[in-house]
Structure formats: C-alpha cells, structure tokens
Amino acid sequence: MFRKFAIAAVTVATVATAAVSMTPSEAHAKNRAGAVAAGAIxxxxxxxxxASQARPRYQPPVRCSYRPITRWDAYYGRYVVVGHRQVCY
Structure with a gap:
C-alpha cells in the first residue's frame, strides 16, 4: 500500500513541478479562463x-485460540486431552 502511495506522490510532485516551471507569456496573460479550468481539473x-491511494483498507482482526480435543479414556475413567485444534472466528 505504501508503494502505491509513494508512486502517486512522486507523480503528482513531478507534474506540479512541470506546471510551475511553465510560466505564461505576456501575450497569453489575457486568456486566464482556460488556465483556471485546467488548474481546477x-x-x-x-x-x-x-485519496484513492491513501484510504485505509479495513480488515477485521482475526481471533484465533487453541481448543483442546478430549476423548473418554476408560483406563483413567475420565476425559483426557489428546490434542489441540486452532479455532479462528
């Protein structure tokens, strides 16, 4: 995401620098309506x-936990843990 933002920022800076370096001559100073429209566009x-590059992408947090897997063991006469499984929600 930062790479896209950096590319967009460099592009805008390059175009802005080129636009600032081009100054209108005295002959074109009377026609400013086109320059104002171009500047607005x-x-x-x-x-x-x-704005499209800088907006955050929402990603809900993933919550994971390990739950024990139990089985009845007749030898011990109770449930025993035989493993764990990861549960994410």
Whole structure:
C-alpha cells in the first residue's frame, strides 16, 4: 500500500513541478479562463488519485485460540486431552 502511495506522490510532485516551471507569456496573460479550468481539473484529478491511494483498507482482526480435543479414556475413567485444534472466528 505504501508503494502505491509513494508512486502517486512522486507523480503528482513531478507534474506540479512541470506546471510551475511553465510560466505564461505576456501575450497569453489575457486568456486566464482556460488556465483556471485546467488548474481546477488538474487539482481534482490529483486529489482523486491521492485519496484513492491513501484510504485505509479495513480488515477485521482475526481471533484465533487453541481448543483442546478430549476423548473418554476408560483406563483413567475420565476425559483426557489428546490434542489441540486452532479455532479462528
């Protein structure tokens, strides 16, 4: 799970660095609507990737115990333990 998160974080950091290094020129400074839309889409996509990788996977705890296996022994006149079995629930 950590490996997927690390890959996603490195990918986002790489793309963010590339986006910061590209600065708009003066000629394109008037058209900011497209840049705002692209930034919003990129931000939502990056957030979705990070959130999908970072969520915890619920796994219920496994409880196991060893229960004795008993058999009636006529020689001793009582039940004796002849083994154990693992019971998980």
């Amino acid at each position: 990129f931000g939502l996509a990056a957030g979705a990737i990070i």
